[in-house]
Amino acid sequence: MLFPIMIKRAIRDFRANLGIQLGTCFVIALSVLVVSFFSTLYVNFLNITEQLGTKLGIVVYIKSGNEDQVPQIYQKLSKLDGVLSVKYISPKDALKKLKRYFKDEPQILEGIKPSIFPPSFEVQVKQALLNPEKLAQIAKEISSWPLVEKVQYGRGWVQSLSGISKIVKLLLMISAIIVLLAMAFVVANTIKLTLYSRKNEIEILRLVGATSGFIRIPFMLETLAQSLIGCLIAFSIVYLGSFYFRNLISHNVILASIGFIFLPIKYTLIITSITIFVCLITTLFSINRALNL
Amino acid sequence: MLIEDNLIVEFKKVSKIYPPNIPALKDISFVITRGEFVFLTGPSGAGKTTLLKLLFRAETPSDGEIWVDGIEVSSISRGQLPFLRRKIGVVFQDFKLLQDRSVLENVGLSLEIMGYGKKQIEKRVKQILNAVGLKGKENVCVAQLSGGEQQRVSIARAVINRPSILLADEPTGNLDKQRTKEVIELLEELNAMGTTIILATHDESLFKNTHRRVLFLKNGRMEA
Numbered sequence: 001m002l003f004p005i006m007i008k009r010a011i012r013d014f015r016a017n018l019g020i021q022l023g024t025c026f027v028i029a030l031s032v033l034v035v036s037f038f039s040t041l042y043v044n045f046l047n048i049t050e051q052l053g054t055k056l057g058i059v060v061y062i063k064s065g066n067e068d069q070v071p072q073i074y075q076k077l078s079k080l081d082g083v084l085s086v087k088y089i090s091p092k093d094a095l096k097k098l099k100r101y102f103k104d105e106p107q108i109l110e111g112i113k114p115s116i117f118p119p120s121f122e123v124q125v126k127q128a129l130l131n132p133e134k135l136a137q138i139a140k141e142i143s144s145w146p147l148v149e150k151v152q153y154g155r156g157w158v159q160s161l162s163g164i165s166k167i168v169k170l171l172l173m174i175s176a177i178i179v180l181l182a183m184a185f186v187v188a189n190t191i192k193l194t195l196y197s198r199k200n201e202i203e204i205l206r207l208v209g210a211t212s213g214f215i216r217i218p219f220m221l222e223t224l225a226q227s228l229i230g231c232l233i234a235f236s237i238v239y240l241g242s243f244y245f246r247n248l249i250s251h252n253v254i255l256a257s258i259g260f261i262f263l264p265i266k267y268t269l270i271i272t273s274i275t276i277f278v279c280l281i282t283t284l285f286s287i288n289r290a291l292n293l
Numbered sequence: 294m295l296i297e298d299n300l301i302v303e304f305k306k307v308s309k310i311y312p313p314n315i316p317a318l319k320d321i322s323f324v325i326t327r328g329e330f331v332f333l334t335g336p337s338g339a340g341k342t343t344l345l346k347l348l349f350r351a352e353t354p355s356d357g358e359i360w361v362d363g364i365e366v367s368s369i370s371r372g373q374l375p376f377l378r379r380k381i382g383v384v385f386q387d388f389k390l391l392q393d394r395s396v397l398e399n400v401g402l403s404l405e406i407m408g409y410g411k412k413q414i415e416k417r418v419k420q421i422l423n424a425v426g427l428k429g430k431e432n433v434c435v436a437q438l439s440g441g442e443q444q445r446v447s448i449a450r451a452v453i454n455r456p457s458i459l460l461a462d463e464p465t466g467n468l469d470k471q472r473t474k475e476v477i478e479l480l481e482e483l484n485a486m487g488t489t490i491i492l493a494t495h496d497e498s499l500f501k502n503t504h505r506r507v508l509f510l511k512n513g514r515m516e517a
Contacts, residue, residue, distance in 0.1 A: 002408045204389050207349075208450065209378035210406040212371070 002214065010221035017194055021226060024190040028230025028275060029237075031183035035176045035271055036238040040263045042172045047261050049161045057124040058139050061149040064118050069147055077123055080141070082134050084124040091117040118149055132162045180274065184282040187226075191219065191286040202291065216287050223283040227276045235272075238263055300360075301327045301458055301489050302348065307357030309343055309513075317343040318513045321357070325491065327457075330484040332500040333493040335510035341493040344510065345460045348491070349381045350374055362457045379407065382451030382459040382488075386466035388443045390435045390450075396422065397431040400449045407454065421449045425479055441472030448479060458489040465496065473499070 014021050062073060070088060077086045089097070094117035095109070102108050123142070125135050135158055143151040195202065205215055242262045249255035302325040309318040318340045325331055333341050346352040347359055350366050359366040362380055369377055390399050400421060401414040409417070418431055425445040435443060444464055451459055461480065465473035477499060484490050492499070500507050509516045 005405055005408065200389070201391055204391065204402065205406065206375075207378065207383055207389065208403045208406060209375040211375045214406050 010218040029233035032234035058153040060121040087122040303360040305358040339510040382456040384461040386463035388447040
């Protein structure tokens with residue numbers, strides 16, 4: 001019975017202090033926008049590095065004369081934990097690849113027979129950049145197999161890209177924390193202003209026997225509304241901006257081939273949840289302090 | 294526990310010292326029976342407001358016990374405090390009304406916090422406004438009312454949920470002679486209906502020709 005009354009009070013107070021409330025929504029939207037922008041950058045950076053990382057797969061050379069073992073080795077490689085795909089490159093395929101590479105100077109490969117190339121496999125590993133240790137572990141395991149001549153992979157590249165990816169992630173987290181703290185500060189100040197403007201009402205409410213919850217909950221509901229409106233504004237801008245940017249890069253062959261990823265729903269939900277949590281905690285803290293509860 | 298069931302207030306050797314070391318009340322003991330109308334008087338700074346504040350737990354005593362309607366006031370938890378306050382109506386000299394709200398919203402506040410519905414609130418507010426002589430004023434903004442009318446609104450808010458006791462702290466302090474008379478008559482009527490009233494005032498004319506009991510405070514002590 002009391003909760004509908006609290007909701008009505010929250011709506012009435014929201015309308016009565018519309019200026020302050022919308023100001024807070026705007027600040028929350030701005031904060032969420034900054035975090036979302038960096039998150040979108042991060043997921044796209046991750047996408048690019050992943051694409052590169054996948055291309056930087058493991059090449060497994062098989063000892064010559066063991067072509068009959070290819071199906072078994074293929075099966076064994078496919079079953080390895082973390083392996084995304086396995087592709088067999090026969091000596092003939094290897095020569096064809098080389099010919100394509102030297103198509104302007106075919107004389108270089110004159111007289112070369114496919115048999116000089118060892119049979120090989122191209123192994124792609126899942127999320128190689130996020131987990132370079134896994135890539136190294138798989139490479140090490142394969143190299144220990146008796147029929148394997150040699151294992152090659154871009155260790156340096158993978159480690160560099162992985163390092164950059166970690167730095168970007170760290171920067172994103174630091175910026176998110178700073179922005180969220182700034183947001184909490186603004187929300188706390190808004191609550192203080194609102195509490196101050198309604199000091200008289202709160203005093204009367206306490207006097208006539210309103211419980212702490214009855215005073216506190218409408219404020220919490222207002223903050224919840226502010227957070228949701230702020231997130232809605234921010235994500236609308238992010239998604240509209242993303243559409244615009246995707247259209248923009250669709251005209252550029254290189255950028256279009258890389259592709260552009262929208263901020264995933266998972267990220268949207270996480271950012272919204274964190275925003276609501278931070279705003280509610282800040283509000284609760286401010287009210288308790290102001291009311292000396 | 295109160296010894297007699299008809300006792301509604303009991304002070305047992307109550308003292309109040311404000312920090313750093315300012316004594317406001319010293320060793321106060323008295324009882325008030327249910328349905329009584331008691332005047333609390335004394336010069337400014339005698340401790341009248343402090344005594345009332347102790348009753349509705351706006352302050353806690355430094356020493357002693359205070360019993361209100363069977364509850365030891367200073368020992369109750371924060372969570373129980375609102376329920377104590379619902380048993381006590383309080384009227385102030387400055388009315389403590391929400392000036393930008395209607396009479397209905399102000400008076401209905403005491404019921405709203407208890408979860409009453411809109412229709413029930415409207416019905417009860419109309420009844421109480423009739424009783425305090427403000428019939429038909431429920432939708433008027435409080436700021437448009439005279440001082441006397443505002444004090445009536447304040448009294449209506451204090452008694453709408455039928456509290457056991459009504460505390461009035463200088464309720465006529467801001468009113469002229471005629472409005473003062475009206476407010477006192479209203480309080481007399483409420484008392485006749487069974488509400489216990491403690492009225493703090495420094496205005497001797499309010500109790501000079503009355504048979505009511507008068508508690509006199511001077512320098513934080515109760516005098517005979």
